[in-house]
Amino acid sequence: MMLDVDREQVLAHRIAAQGLHRDIADPGGLAVFDLGVQSTQRDTAAIALAARLPGPVTEESFVEDPRFVLAWTHRGAPHFHRADEIGRVTAALVPLDEDDAMARMGWQRKQVEAAGMSAVDGLFTAARAIRKVVTRVMTKGAVSEAVTKIIPDGLSYWCRGCQATHILEQLMRLAAIHGGVRLEAGAQPTALAPLAGRPRMRTTPDIEAATAVVRDYLHLHGPATPKEAADFVGTKTAIAKRMWPEDLTPVRFAGREVWLSSGDVAALENPPAPDLARLLPPWDPFLQSRDRAVLVPDRARQKEVWKILGNPGALLAGGEVAGVWRTKGSGRKRLDFAITAFDPLPPATRTAAEEEAERVARARGFADLRVSWG
Structure with a gap:
């Protein structure tokens, strides 16, 4: 008989799988690094770790840790990965075929289609150019300028704002990792540099590596569907089905059949109670689940958590996304928090959230803070 689970079980399971109970002391042991920790804004990755590690976290201690490397990976977004796994990550990002490559181009598919070459050829043409150009730490602008001079015209565009061709x-984001290039962690403006050891470029699809990404997604965000896994990867559902692991168990959730790794069934059946409060940064791994209606059922509240521009952080309390938060720095002395709860919270939860604000302030290098509630 198929296991039937409810939303509370699913959320509690994900919270535990993502290390939000703070039961792991070493950042390298956090399962969220199996997929990578997105770092779209400064400090977001450090705050994500502060929500998961029992000890203190600072941006400097994290970005300078040689065990991690920052690179454009899933969907072209910057992620921190374990340095010794970057080869596996790169292999997983080789498109399985032309449809997969074009799907990963996302919002620039039309421009790639108009370039007069296949998406696969365009990807690896750009990767070879990036590999040739980036031999030292260089700003993104300098890399773009140099690469643009040696790639076919169809792979570049005129930027009206910069008055330059890029x-x-x-x-560029998808090709950099195949060109053996990482991002310089903590650099402002964005800078690129060669990966340690400069691994050779691989152009042959690796179905096992691609399948491992889907398996990791199902562990951290399951139970889930092929469409949700495809949305995370940045490809089509039909492509994700080709990456679908074999060792999965179907369960019934919200009237539909979804899947997770067979080894996670017992954890889903009886997850630990999520009696905790955490301040999650924008793009925190927990918020990366592609079934947003499961995390936040109310549509109006979804728009508060996931905005087109300028996402806030999320207040996680008692297993629910219970509100949003933003900060404003006063020089480097004080960090002001504005926390908005969706519904009234018990005093103990508010106190716990304010204690989390102290951890966030320390992670960002502020000695003082002030919290206001909306």
């Missing part, structure tokens, strides 16, 4: 943005 390589297509998404193409």
